[in-house]
Amino acid sequence: MLEPEERDHQIRRKYNKTKKIGEGTYADVFEGTEIATGRKVAIKKIKLGKSQAGGANGIELSAVREIKALRELHHPNVIELLDCYSYRGNLNLVLEYLDSDLEMIIKDKTVIFESGHVKSWMLMTLRGLDHIHRNWIIHRDMKPNNLLVAPDGQLKIADFGLARDYGDGQEKNMSSQVVTLWYRAPELILGTQQYGTAVDIWSVGCIFAELMLRVPLFADESEFVVLDKMFQALGTPSEEDWPGMSLLPKTFKFKKYPKPPHLFQAATKAAIELIDKMLAFDPNKRVTAKEALSHTYFKAKPYPTHPSKLPKYSRPKSDDKHKTSVHYYSSSEGSATSSPVLAVPGGGGAGPASSSVEPSSSSSSQQLSSVRKNKRKAEDLGNDNHSQKKMHGSS
Amino acid sequence: MAADFWASTHGRHWILDKKTLQESRKMDLLFISEIELAKLRIWYANLMHNLGKRLNVKQVIMATAITYFKRFYTKNTYRHTDPNLVAATCMYLACKMEESPHHIKNVISEMRNEMRNIAVNCKKTASTIANEQSTFSYDNQKVAEMEFYLLEELDFNLIVFHPYRTLTTLAQELGQKHEAIRDAWTIVNDSYKTDLCLSHPPHMIAIAALYIPIAIKLGEFGFSGKLKKWFYSLNVDMEEIAVIVQEILSLYELWSTYSDDQIPKIYEKLKIPTAADIEDALIATINTTTTSTTSIPTTITKIPTATTASITTIKSEEIIPEIEMLEEHDDNNNQDVPFRATVSATEEIDQEFYNDDKDFEFVLNFRRNNSIVKQELQSDLLIVKPYTVAPYTL
Numbered sequence: 017m018l019e020p021e022e023r024d025h026q027i028r029r030k031y032n033k034t035k036k037i038g039e040g041t042y043a044d045v046f047e048g049t050e051i052a053t054g055r056k057v058a059i060k061k062i063k064l065g066k067s068q069a070g071g072a073n074g075i076e077l078s079a080v081r082e083i084k085a086l087r088e089l090h091h092p093n094v095i096e097l098l099d100c101y102s103y104r105g106n107l108n109l110v111l112e113y114l115d116s117d118l119e120m121i122i123k124d125k126t127v128i129f130e131s132g133h134v135k136s137w138m139l140m141t142l143r144g145l146d147h148i149h150r151n152w153i154i155h156r157d158m159k160p161n162n163l164l165v166a167p168d169g170q171l172k173i174a175d176f177g178l179a180r181d182y183g184d185g186q187e188k189n190m191s192s193q194v195v196t197l198w199y200r201a202p203e204l205i206l207g208t209q210q211y212g213t214a215v216d217i218w219s220v221g222c223i224f225a226e227l228m229l230r231v232p233l234f235a236d237e238s239e240f241v242v243l244d245k246m247f248q249a250l251g252t253p254s255e256e257d258w259p260g261m262s263l264l265p266k267t268f269k270f271k272k273y274p275k276p277p278h279l280f281q282a283a284t285k286a287a288i289e290l291i292d293k294m295l296a297f298d299p300n301k302r303v304t305a306k307e308a309l310s311h312t313y314f315k316a317k318p319y320p321t322h323p324s325k326l327p328k329y330s331r332p333k334s335d336d337k338h339k340t341s342v343h344y345y346s347s348s349e350g351s352a353t354s355s356p357v358l359a360v361p362g363g364g365g366a367g368p369a370s371s372s373v374e375p376s377s378s379s380s381s382q383q384l385s386s387v388r389k390n391k392r393k394a395e396d397l398g399n400d401n402h403s404q405k406k407m408h409g410s411s
Numbered sequence: 412m413a414a415d416f417w418a419s420t421h422g423r424h425w426i427l428d429k430k431t432l433q434e435s436r437k438m439d440l441l442f443i444s445e446i447e448l449a450k451l452r453i454w455y456a457n458l459m460h461n462l463g464k465r466l467n468v469k470q471v472i473m474a475t476a477i478t479y480f481k482r483f484y485t486k487n488t489y490r491h492t493d494p495n496l497v498a499a500t501c502m503y504l505a506c507k508m509e510e511s512p513h514h515i516k517n518v519i520s521e522m523r524n525e526m527r528n529i530a531v532n533c534k535k536t537a538s539t540i541a542n543e544q545s546t547f548s549y550d551n552q553k554v555a556e557m558e559f560y561l562l563e564e565l566d567f568n569l570i571v572f573h574p575y576r577t578l579t580t581l582a583q584e585l586g587q588k589h590e591a592i593r594d595a596w597t598i599v600n601d602s603y604k605t606d607l608c609l610s611h612p613p614h615m616i617a618i619a620a621l622y623i624p625i626a627i628k629l630g631e632f633g634f635s636g637k638l639k640k641w642f643y644s645l646n647v648d649m650e651e652i653a654v655i656v657q658e659i660l661s662l663y664e665l666w667s668t669y670s671d672d673q674i675p676k677i678y679e680k681l682k683i684p685t686a687a688d689i690e691d692a693l694i695a696t697i698n699t700t701t702t703s704t705t706s707i708p709t710t711i712t713k714i715p716t717a718t719t720a721s722i723t724t725i726k727s728e729e730i731i732p733e734i735e736m737l738e739e740h741d742d743n744n745n746q747d748v749p750f751r752a753t754v755s756a757t758e759e760i761d762q763e764f765y766n767d768d769k770d771f772e773f774v775l776n777f778r779r780n781n782s783i784v785k786q787e788l789q790s791d792l793l794i795v796k797p798y799t800v801a802p803y804t805l
Binding site for chain 1: 418419420496503504507508510512515552555558559562563567568569570666
């Protein structure tokens with residue numbers, strides 16, 4: 017058996033760190049290559065946590081969650097943790113290198129989505145998610161930004177900084193402050209502390225809708241406005257629709273909206289049925305990933321597009337330093353700064369660079385992203401306080 | 412559930428065979444006997460249990476922490492590490508892993524309290540080592556560093572499966588209130604005082620734990636009827652169950668002679684510096700002018716000589732082939748050979764220990780094929796002398 021130091025060296029020598037591509041509160045991300053194969057990798061270097069007092073504080077909770085989850089998960093639609101090693105007091109996670117995500121593709125107005133594309137992305141998302149759920153893990157931060165896209169078109173679920181395992185039947189006090197607000201399930205907004213994989217399905221339902229609408233379905237900065245938007249779009253649930261709703265911690269007297277005609281009238285019957293099942297208010301009535309996968313939607317024509325034929329994110333030529341977020345961080349918990357930004361030189365990426373981006377749409381999308389960033393920042397601060405409270409709770 | 416277990420890191424990398432385990436203990440066994448090592452195991456499981464209680468954590472977290480501890484010591488020796496630091500770090504990591512994080516300072520201060528408590532109890536035995544052992548002088552930095560090292564030694568495999576989940580499922584089938592379930596729960600808790608969680612899958616441990624109370628109280632539970640059928644409907648490898656049962660029973664047997672007072676002595680024996688250690692320490696003192704960091708014990712009472720060391724090695728080697736022979740024999744002969752599980756390993760190492768307890772002979776007769784067992788259950792059922800198992804209510 018190898019001594020740990022020796023083993024570390026061996027693993028470290030397998031990779032070539034080239035340049036730093038991002039920085040966060042608890043980790044730096046480097047681009048690198050696997051020497052033997054020339055394959056591009058992302059190396060996430062986790063620093064030893066330091067508390068305010070200057071003393072060491074152990075490894076960040078999100079890093080532990082990430083390692084814990086990714087060590088167990090091996091699936092084409094889940095980001096692969098290739099290796100772990102420690103070097104000079106730092107922990108290094110070697111991950112697959114993926115340079116675009118579904119959010120970028122959705123926002124890229126030069127790309128036109130066909131229903132086969134949407135179906136293919138949904139299929140890959142649900143396959144990955146089913147694998148995660150079968151391993152008794154809840155992701156708790158499903159959003160287009162965390163669905164990375166490989167050069168060959170495969171979609172991969174990433175960012176397990178909020179993920180946790182469940183299922184020994186003893187969890188009672190899980191934090192309801194999880195999942196980015198726009199994709200947060202109603203039971204979480206109403207403050208439940210006992211929930212399950214259904215929260216991920218709600219998020220996938222939101223992503224499904226976003227793929228069709230090209231804008232986020234329930235976008236707002238306040239929990240209750242988001243909830244109100246849900247009720248407007250889907251009709252306020254009655255006690256019959258969602259038994260136990262009135263018992264949730266943060267429940268109140270909701271404004272009653274009638275069930276409106278369906279949002280997605282252009283979509284096929286099967287698609288509408290599936291989205292309705294994913295966006296069921298009662299978590300017990302929501303479909304599971306496994307059930308969703310056998311839904312007629314995926315069997316009906318048009319068939320899901322082959323991943324290699326899916327539209328790719330085309331990096332605007334004019335932006336030499338286009339800003340994209342780095343996905344190797346947990347953006348919503350444990351970091352007080354806004355999502356780190358990464359400068360990627362143009363030209364070196366996947367796919368041909370598109371010639372132009374409409375000025376109006378790009379400015380609006382920039383506006384949107386700045387709003388999102390602010391929102392995230394506010395949320396981060398809130399969550400950070402929350403987690404610190406938790407950490408200090410018993411001292 | 413089970414399918415996931417076999418795909419998990421626990422199932423793939425952390426079910427170790429006897430040989431690997433034996434190999435990992437070799438170094439420590441140069442200084443202390445198997446029995447003494449088993450007693451240390453009880454001691455540290457208790458210590459971590461108490462620490463967990465102080466931190467008010469769930470049973471599962473304690474079990475995870477203890478499993479980390481055991482996994483760590485398959486790659487390290489008690490002799491060259493401080494088990495107290497490892498124990499505290501395991502607890503810290505397990506809390507974080509199981510989503511109920513405690514602040515690092517909190518874990519350290521509770522560990523100190525626990526050690527103080529031990530010191531008070533150990534005063535009676537007035538051992539010098541007891542004092543050394545009873546201080547936990549590490550700060551945040553040390554524990555945080557240890558956490559890194561621990562993560563590496565665990566190969567970053569953090570998810571641990573426990574028998575509790577299986578037991579809950581079985582309880583639903585059998586009826587929650589069933590007395591056997593309650594007993595099995597206690598037995599599973601106790602199983603963490605052995606190395607079973609390193610060598611057998613958790614669901615097998617759960618079933619074995621359930622088997623013991625059912626087998627002991629045959630008459631009471633009416634095992635001949637529905638219960639028997641239900642048990643065999645589980646269709647598991649009864650030989651493995653027998654091995655686990657045996658291991659658990661050996662634990663209870665050992666436990667009845669165990670007392671905390673014995674620990675300082677064992678610890679002392681374990682930490683005796685060898686000539687090489689002294690040399691290292693001397694070199695260290697020469698190299699660094701500050702002598703405060705390296706402490707050379709003033710009283711070196713006994714340095715293990717080559718002869719004692721070699722005897723121990725021979726002993727442990729004697730055991731391995733025997734176990735292998737047994738397995739080989741089983742594999743070659745798939746027919747109705749009655750499987751005989753005796754206290755094998757431990758019995759041979761410490762005859763003295765078992766000499767006064769000749770009654771402790773626990774013979775399990777099983778047929779290899781479960782279907783045969785089903786037919787001839789009445790006669791082939793294991794024969795247990797209940798009084799030998801009594802201590803499990805401890």
